[in-house]
Amino acid sequence: MSTPDPPAYGDPTPVLPRIARLLAPYRTMMIAVAIAVVTAAALSALAPFLTKAVFDDALFPTDGGDPDLTLLAWLVAGMCAIPVVTALIGIGQNYLTSTIGNSAMADLRGRLFEHLQTMELGFFTATKTGSIQSRLANDVGGVRTVLTDTATTILQNAVTVSSALIAMVILSWQLTIIALVLMPVFVVVQVRVGRRRRRLARKTQESLSEMTAITEEALSVSGILLAKVFNRSEAETERYRDENRRQTRLQVEAAMTGRTFFALVQTFFAITPALIYLAAGFMITGSAGGATLTAGTLVAFTTLQGRLQMPLIQLMRVTLDVQTSIALFRRIFEYLDLDPAIIERPGAQPLPDTGRGGAVEFRDVSFQYPPPRILGQQPRGTDEADPVTEATWVLRDVSLQVEPGRLAAIVGPSGSGKTTMTYLIPRFHEVTRGAVLIDGVDVRDATAESLGRAVGMVTQEPYLFHGTIAENIAYAKEGATPDEVEQAARDANIHDRIMSFPDGYETITGERGYRLSGGEKQRIAIARVFLMNPRVLVLDEATSALDTETERLVQEALDRATHGRTTIAIAHRLSTIQNADVIFGLEDGELVEQGTHAELLERGGLYARLYVEQFxxxxxxxxxxxxxxxxxxxxxxxxxxxxxxx
Known part of the structure; x- marks a missing residue:
């Protein structure tokens, strides 16, 4: 079962004005649609008056004369022209509404994706990928009808209903009262139905979000492997079936909500003509205080009443659809209202180009992870955070310096904060206290673009997207040429292996690179670094999961990659960092020692203890x-x- 999203927060602006702002860029086309709608509605309202004229003036003149065939011909021509013109207007109107709606939906989807790209790393570690995908696909897709058709449908039916009501009042206000006597009751019932539909819509989207999350988790390559290894395929299938059954129940309940109401409305409109005829009988005989009702007036009125039924029902339906869609818009706006926790400061400057590896400095850096970004709650500031205790600090008062072009290693037990330290350098996380500097510039004062170019990373499990090897390497540099890609692959000791594949550089890597071995993926990741050419390189357990021969190839590539640039390496295999210029020992978030391999062995501290445990x-x-x-x-x-x- 999914956990219901908390109430919306952030921008207090009501949803409908925000939807209107989505359509604002297309106001010119919307004006054209409005003109088309009003014109078509006016023509439709004119048709019953032509019908009245056919009966009262052409076929059965009230003065008792013979039928006027010339007038009849003109009236019939007008009655035939109206639907033709209305149909042509409708074609143009449909094109405009489709263009407006789909363009606005594309804008909304693009804004949402762009906004998510600005969110900090912690947001994604606390949010299911499937939930994010659901909002981009299911929620945005769910409002398609509102953006493409609803505004036009409301306007068209509102104008049609208004013009029909005006015409009915002109023909007979007494009959109009009879025709609309139950409308206030219908409005009250509709409001209640709309509220229920809105609640069901939110629950339905939450269920869809959970189904998407289950699908993403269970049907990914990693999920399938996990299920097969632990024989949990049936359990995963049952988990999906349970949520699927819940989704079905919600869909059926949503489909049936309001059906009785609309059945009553349709029944009322179906029997109203009979009531009109009965009332007309009393009016003609004088029992109702008027004998001015003619046959043409009665035919025109019942025609209008019949034409009023469908637009009025559609107007009620679309109003309910709008209330349903509001729940989806709220879920979308909840993401758009999230402020990124890490933003570029006003006046940020690019990092200075030193032409060599960058100096990295930690000044009294302390760090604790902020509270998870739970959707529906604003992130708390430092003053509002939970009381600080020793256990909450991942890093405490860490100060160190790495000179340009040097190789520095960070060692320590698992959970000591090594990876967190490296994530502070490219500003994936924000320091809680202190500062991280590159070439003397606080990373918080550097532009995100220059910081991204300055720091490269190779992790233990590199990520490859589903594409060709060439595309995966070229991802590191926009506009990279094939020659540059090949040279990067040669430097990473992977060119010969790539050329041994039947498709060479056009070989498809598969999702997350699962068609390649660990060493091949690692060397492709290193090729990206060569192509990117950063001044600071972070190596996070880059060789710990490789066999001896593959490790040799990767290590050779890394040796070339580290040449001329500042390198900070995290390693559990201490044999890979014995030649480091400086080794930092980290334990329980504190820097406990630093020095060369020989110096640290001499001291017999943390590094020496780890060395003994390993060898x-x-x-x-x-x-x-x-x-x-x-x-x-x-x-x-x-x-x-x-x-x-x-």
Whole structure:
């Protein structure tokens, strides 16, 4: 079962004015539609008066004379011309309304996608991908009718109903009262039906969102593998079936809501002509205080009353549809009303171009994750955050410097804050206290575009989209040429492997690159870095999941990638970072030591402990060329030969 979304928040503007603003860019076409609607409605209202003239002036003149065939011919010509002209107007009107509605919907979908691109990383880690996809697809798709047809339908039917009512009053105000006697009751019932439809619409979209999330999770490559490995395919199917059944119930309930109401309305309009005839009988005989009712007037009035039925019912239906769509618009506007937690400061400047690797500095950096961005709640500011405790800090007062072009490594136990540190450099997260600087510039004062170009990342599990290898590499640089892509692949030690595929660089990688091995994906990710050419490179466990031969190829590519640029590497395999210019030890969010490989082994602190755990334990003794010996996890000086005994 899905959790209902909280009430809308953010922009307090009512929904209908915001919908109107979506249509504002197309006001010229909307004016043309309005003119077409009014013209068609006026022509339709004119037709019953021609019918009255046919009976009272042409066929059965009130003066008792013979039928006037010439007048009859003109009247019949007018009656034939009206539907032809109305049909032509309708074709143009449909084109304009379709253009307006679909363009406005495309604008809304584009605005929503663009806005989501500005949201911070934490928003996406706290929100199901399927829920986001549902709002882009189901919710925006659900308001298609409102944007394409509803405004025109309301205007057209409102003008038609108004003109018909005016004509009916002109013909006979007494009969008009009889024809509309129950309308106030219908309006009250319609309001209640609309409220229920709106609630059902929201529940239906929540269910659709949950179904989309289940589909995205269960039918992705990772989801399918997980279900097969743990034999959970039937459980996933049942989970989908449960939500599917709920969706079906809601759809049926929504479809049936208001059916009785509309059945009553249609029944009333069906029997109204009989009541009109009865009332007309009394009026003609003088019992109702008037004998001026002619046969032509009666025929024209019943024609108008019949033509009033369909537009009035459509107007009621579309009003209910608008109330239903308001629930969908609210869900869309909830996303649009979310303010990004990380925004570019006014007056932000590009990072200075030093022509070499960038200096990276952490100044008394402390960080704690902000509360999750729950849809329907504004993110709380620092002053409103939960009381700060030691347990809430991921990083505490971290200060360090990495000189340009140097290789720095960060080591520490899992959960010590290593990855979080690297995410602060490109400003994926915002520091809570302190500052992160690149070449002396606070990253918060740099433009997002220059920061994105300055920092490149290679992670343990690189992401490849479903496309060709060439497209995946070229993603790092807009307008990259095939020669540039190939050179980047050569530098990353992947060119020969790519050329061994039947389709070469046009080989499809598959979703998330699942058609490639881990080493192949990793080297493609490194090729992106070569093509991007950042001044700062972050390596997050880039070789930890690879076999020895593949690791060698990847390590060679990384060695080339790190040349001439500042590199910050996170590694659990300490053998890969022994040659680092500086190694930082991080534990429980605090920087506990820094130095070279030899210096840290000499001190016998965190790094030495991790080294022993990785290369020896128990009675295992390891001797190294620097003369430091480890026995049973303890470290002491030893000037014996350099070897490792297992």
């Amino acid at each position: 020896g334990s128990g009675s295992v003794e390891a001797r190294f060329s620097d003369g430091v010996r480890y026995t049973d996890g303890r470290c002491f000086r030893d000037h014996h030969r350099a070897d490792v005994a297992f």
